[in-house]
Amino acid sequence: MNFAVIFSGQGLQSSQHIHEIKMLAQKHGLSTQLKTLFTQLDLAASKHDAIFSNQIAQPFIFSLQYLRWLDIQEDLPEPEFFSGYSLGEASAFCCSSTLSFEHAFELISTRANMMSQHVEHAACSMAAIQGLNKQQLLPLLQSTHTEISIRLNEMHYIVAGTVQHVDQLIAVARAQGAQHASQLKVSVPSHTAFLNDAAKQFSTYFNTLPSSQMRIPIISASAGQKYYTHQQAMTILSEQINHPLDWQFCMESLQEYQPDVIVEIGPGNALSKMIGEFMPAVQIRSIDDFSQVDGIKQWISRFV
Template sequence: MSLCVLCPGQGSQSTDMLPRLLAEPLLASHLQQLISGLPFDALAISQDMSRCFLNEYAQPLIVAAGAAVSQALKSQGVHIDLSAGYSIGELTAHVVAGSVCASDALRLATARARYMDKAAPPAHGMMAVKGVGLDTLNLIAQKHGLKMAIVNDEQHAVLAGSTAVMKSICKDMERDLGAHVVHLNVSVPSHTPWLANATVAFRGALEQTSWKHFDCPVLSALDGSPVDSQSHAIDCLSRQISEPLQWARTLELSAEMGARAYFEMGPGNTLTRMVRERFPHVQARSLSEFQTFDGALSWLGDIVVC
């Protein structure tokens, strides 16, 4: 059964993210080595609610966690056919594919966050909206100076823009349109033209990185296209900072390419829930849904031989 590994983005982390992984014997050594190279006290900041969601820390922490899980899966002989990542998770997906080594991915995640913070206008952020069609959301965005940042489904998307504007319209959207609105714990308007300068800067960092052979394709969150070359990877990873993501298309392409089982690296299970909603008959689990990493390995062993 073809396995697609999913790598989450910002907002999925929790204060027990690193301690839980460090408590796992098969994961601890991988994670300790990775976080020891970060330019901050990763364990302390990951458990500090006031700092763990800040861009400069969140992005490298999420990549470190995912990279450690990826290394542990490979050490246990788990075969991966496809990888895909949501926002910063696409960088983790390249660690899964073997196209970027984990240490380079952490360096790139740190640089990516720095470039985005520098480019972002003040008092901007993102909000997720469910239960409203994309045409209506586009009209709302245009009317209020917002941007469509991510399309997750026909009635599930993420808008970005002025935090004050988004807060001022959310009650009306909930009352008049029956929308379910969640303000994301993100301080930059990712995947919008406001971050065009960050795209340029990050492309330079990607071009200076040593790329390796792809063990499996990475499905780009820009359009779902399979990435298996350095030039394509650099283009997608840089552009996705300032262009909207078509995550719904990414999931569709994963199914078209034969994925019949999905495993989310964690933290959280947001991407797993999206898969279940779209493909109710496939096998989909997140590491966060298992009590132990051994339990996840047992499930993976069962589904791979199905």
């Protein structure tokens, strides 16, 4: 069986995932290392949408994904490769790497802080635009000073900019016939030139980390390339901060490696749905499809 694991990005985290993190951290002896995060999450859970704040969301989602992988990996086949969507690719690297949890958590937290700091002077947001191709979309981006962040397919894009400009883009996209145009629960214009300075700073920081080995290769969402080393990860993850992702091309690369079974380590199951539509012959489920994490283990056991 050709088995793969994919890691989702931001936007579908919930208070239910906070309880899961606490349970898994206690099970795997990482509660002390995550004590500060737990305090932040408990405070955020009491405030509307605070768990979507970038500086909380990134370490929150990474910790969930790392702990989930730690919890299921011994009961699953060895993956042929990992892949990840936005933040998910950084999580994939940390789960593949021999870096300690402390260094991995620091990496993700530093990434979040640097990205937030370089846009704190302007309120920013992201939006999903569906039903316009790139040629139709580009003039609208130019007129509203917004940028493509991620290509999901030929007619579906994630865009970013200031809140005011993204709102303008949503309005003109709808007027131009977009089937869907709505704001996302992400406050940092990831994968755009808004974060040029953050990308340079992150690259410098990444270079100070202990060198590590990657146990499982990653198919990148940047250009679908497969990489195997710490040095390659440093270059790719740094460049992703201020360059758009091409998830469509990534899925095409995934298809070339002919996986039989894919597990999505959420939150959410958005990637499972996209990949399932793109590769209908592949068996794919998200951990969030099951009420308990053991459900994904039982599901995979049907194919081993």
